[in-house]
Amino acid sequence: xxxxxxxxxxxxxxxxxxxxxxxxxxxxxxxxxxxxxxxxxxxxxxxxxxxxxxxxxxxxxxxxxxxxxxxxxxxxx
Amino acid sequence: xxxxxxxxxxxxxxxxxxxxxxxxxxxxxxxxxxxxxxxxxxxxxxxxxxxxxxxxxxxxxxxxxxxxxxxxxxxxxxxxxxxxxxxxxxxxxxxxxxxxxxxxxxxxxxxxxxxxxxxxxxxxxxxxxxxxxxxxxxxxxxxxxxxxxxxxxxxxxxxxxxxxxxxxxxxxxxxxxxxxxxxxxxxxxxxxxxxxxxxxxxxxxxxxxxxxxxxxxxxxxxxxxxxxxxxxxxxxxxxxxxxxxxxxxxxxxxxxxxxxxxxxxxxxxxxxxxxxxxxxxxxxxxxxxxxxxxxxxxxxxxxxxxxxxxxxxxxxxxxxxxxxxxxxxxxxxxxxxxxxxxxxxxxxxxxxxxxxxxxxxxxxxxxxxxxxxxxxxxxxxxxxxxxxxxxxxxxxxxxxxxxxxxxxxxxxxxxxxxxxxxxxxxxxxxxxxxxxxxxxxxxxxxxxxxxxxxxxxxxxxxxxxxxxxxxxxxxxxxxxxxxxxxxxxxxxxxxxxxxxxxxxxxxxxxxxxxxxxxxxxxxxxxxxxxxxxxxxxxxxxxxxxxxxxxxxxxxxxxxxxxxxxxxxxxxxxxxxxxxxxxxxxxxxxxxxxxxxx
Numbered sequence: 001x002x003x004x005x006x007x008x009x010x011x012x013x014x015x016x017x018x019x020x021x022x023x024x025x026x027x028x029x030x031x032x033x034x035x036x037x038x039x040x041x042x043x044x045x046x047x048x049x050x051x052x053x054x055x056x057x058x059x060x061x062x063x064x065x066x067x068x069x070x071x072x073x074x075x076x077x
Numbered sequence: 078x079x080x081x082x083x084x085x086x087x088x089x090x091x092x093x094x095x096x097x098x099x100x101x102x103x104x105x106x107x108x109x110x111x112x113x114x115x116x117x118x119x120x121x122x123x124x125x126x127x128x129x130x131x132x133x134x135x136x137x138x139x140x141x142x143x144x145x146x147x148x149x150x151x152x153x154x155x156x157x158x159x160x161x162x163x164x165x166x167x168x169x170x171x172x173x174x175x176x177x178x179x180x181x182x183x184x185x186x187x188x189x190x191x192x193x194x195x196x197x198x199x200x201x202x203x204x205x206x207x208x209x210x211x212x213x214x215x216x217x218x219x220x221x222x223x224x225x226x227x228x229x230x231x232x233x234x235x236x237x238x239x240x241x242x243x244x245x246x247x248x249x250x251x252x253x254x255x256x257x258x259x260x261x262x263x264x265x266x267x268x269x270x271x272x273x274x275x276x277x278x279x280x281x282x283x284x285x286x287x288x289x290x291x292x293x294x295x296x297x298x299x300x301x302x303x304x305x306x307x308x309x310x311x312x313x314x315x316x317x318x319x320x321x322x323x324x325x326x327x328x329x330x331x332x333x334x335x336x337x338x339x340x341x342x343x344x345x346x347x348x349x350x351x352x353x354x355x356x357x358x359x360x361x362x363x364x365x366x367x368x369x370x371x372x373x374x375x376x377x378x379x380x381x382x383x384x385x386x387x388x389x390x391x392x393x394x395x396x397x398x399x400x401x402x403x404x405x406x407x408x409x410x411x412x413x414x415x416x417x418x419x420x421x422x423x424x425x426x427x428x429x430x431x432x433x434x435x436x437x438x439x440x441x442x443x444x445x446x447x448x449x450x451x452x453x454x455x456x457x458x459x460x461x462x463x464x465x466x467x468x469x470x471x472x473x474x475x476x477x478x479x480x481x482x483x484x485x486x487x488x489x490x491x492x493x494x495x496x497x498x499x500x501x502x503x504x505x506x507x508x509x510x511x512x513x514x515x516x517x518x519x520x521x522x523x524x525x526x527x528x529x530x531x532x533x534x535x536x537x538x539x540x541x542x543x544x545x546x547x548x549x550x551x552x553x554x555x556x557x558x559x560x561x562x563x564x565x566x567x568x569x570x571x572x573x574x575x576x577x578x579x580x581x582x583x584x585x586x587x588x589x590x591x592x593x594x595x596x597x598x599x600x601x602x603x604x605x606x607x608x609x610x611x612x613x614x615x616x617x618x619x620x621x622x623x624x625x626x627x628x629x630x631x632x633x634x635x636x637x638x639x640x641x642x643x644x645x646x647x648x649x650x651x652x653x654x655x656x657x658x659x660x661x662x663x664x665x666x667x668x669x670x671x672x673x674x
Contacts, residue, residue, distance in 0.1 A: 031146075032162060035157070043243070044241050
């Protein structure tokens with residue numbers, strides 16, 4: 001009887017160990033993914049990708065749409 | 078048993094009886110032995126049982142320290158600016174290394190470390206030697222593939238800054254053991270550092286875990302997160318625009334701070350210095366650690382104090398020459414002009430040194446000092462940022478003969494960029510000074526947030542005084558020295574400043590070295606965004622030419638980013654900038670920029 005309980009206990013412990021290992025691995029994965037997302041969302045990367053991959057450029061002249069009655073003026077960066 | 082020997086009758090009888098003393102000795106010896114055993118038993122089982130239990134436990138229990146994850150630093154929208162992740166560290170047990178030259182040769186190419194350095198690390202007389210700390214996962218995998226005896230991998234937390242150098246002087250740095258060294262990493266070290274965990278396992282003499290043996294697991298507690306007031310996109314734009322102007326004006330560096338004046342939230346804080354490869358973040362947060370002579374932007378405090386004290390009238394005019402002698406020094410406006418009858422609003426809008434000095438003389442040194450301190454220019458802010466300066470403001474008792482002329486126009490005093498922006502925020506807030514804020518809250522792993530306390534707002538000048546000065550600042554941008562700060566559809570209020578840089582020794586000023594600045598807020602009717610831009614030795618050196626355009630770019634981006642609608646100028650503001658002439662007026666010349674001597 002005692003031996004059987006010990007076996008059950010050992011099996012349970014092994015399962016707990018396995019689950020703890022998985023939880024730790026998943027947590028690490030979540031953090032790694034969050035880091036990757038933060039890197040991908042970083043403005044410096046977005047701008048770099050836009051300029052190098054998509055061929056976009058910073059506007060030379062910005063002409064905002066002014067409300068009625070307010071004269072608009074162009075401005076450079 | 079005793080041996081007795083009797084003699085008599087020719088007959089000898091031997092009796093085996095031990096002497097009495099010997100019997101007693103044996104009994105005593107046995108008793109002592111038994112007593113010692115009992116005593117030992119009592120000691121082991123009773124008196125010192127805990128000590129022996131602990132000794133046994135230490136022999137069969139293996140302890141493993143589980144490092145805690147350092148808390149992340151997030152921008153106001155929850156985007157990670159700094160976070161920690163487990164990384165692999167390569168270490169060796171030199172006693173198990175069989176062939177040092179072969180091992181160091183193999184590791185050198187993988188780790189990118191000199192072979193000789195590795196050989197020394199593999200030859201130390203110790204059980205443990207670091208080879209490379211916190212390497213990339215790919216490097217760790219290649220080390221594992223080498224299967225070198227005595228070379229092992231372990232995990233350690235490593236700090237990452239996913240947005241690269243964005244806001245680096247504000248965030249600060251951490252050491253190799255994840256201890257904060259500067260910036261917010263240092264200031265909030267206690268919150269960011271978690272609590273290490275521990276794993277206790279019962280192991281057999283061979284070091285293998287005993288199934289169903291004793292096991293204690295105390296998980297590490299992750300450090301708390303910092304939720305900043307910084308907006309990542311605004312921060313990037315601020316650094317980008319400032320960097321572009323540093324390059325364009327060949328400046329040595331620059332500071333730009335963008336805030337929400339109503340709440341005191343710092344939305345962006347850029348600190349850049351010029352470098353041959355392009356502007357790069359400074360080592361420290363110059364916006365709060367470095368002081369500079371503010372120059373003309375300081376005139377706002379003098380004028381506001383004078384209006385509040387009633388020593389100047391908003392509509393009356395005073396005769397302002399272009400030179401004025403005070404003590405043994407002659408002070409000039411930036412451009413020559415004939416004496417004219419100017420309102421105090423025109424004095425500020427045109428940034429007249431002489432006019433401001435005349436106002437300052439009416440106000441007096443005690444009251445000037447009081448208002449400078451009330452606007453927060455002589456004390457550290459509530460940020461508590463490491464290395465923050467409180468500014469340099471001499472006590473009125475130590476003023477020299479010319480101080481009554483220099484202090485009102487921002488010379489002979491030194492402030493941080495954040496202090497000066499705070500003073501303008503007080504005008505923007507209708508005369509109420511709101512302390513700046515960089516950290517909104519400290520968030521625990523369970524989501525429990527602790528708001529960082531902020532001192533209550535305090536009134537500096539009356540609402541009417543603030544409205545009057547606001548109107549003057551609107552005029553300074555509309556037709557004064559700050560026209561380059563104007564943006565379409567919005568009413569901008571602000572002030573330019575161009576101040577000479579003092580010599581490093583403290584006596585006199587450097588020839589041809591200026592700090593150009595612009596401080597302002599938008600929309601003037603209901604300010605939601607304020608900013609200060611300071612450029613170090615730009616060309617040209619006028620704040621209205623180099624710093625004001627940077628402000629305009631930041632304001633233009635900020636009103637879109639934060640969806641700030643334009644407002645309409647209230648009557649109180651308009652009435653100040655266009656006063657009815659009651660005395661004969663000489664048209665004031667356009668003073669493009671002020672420059673105190």
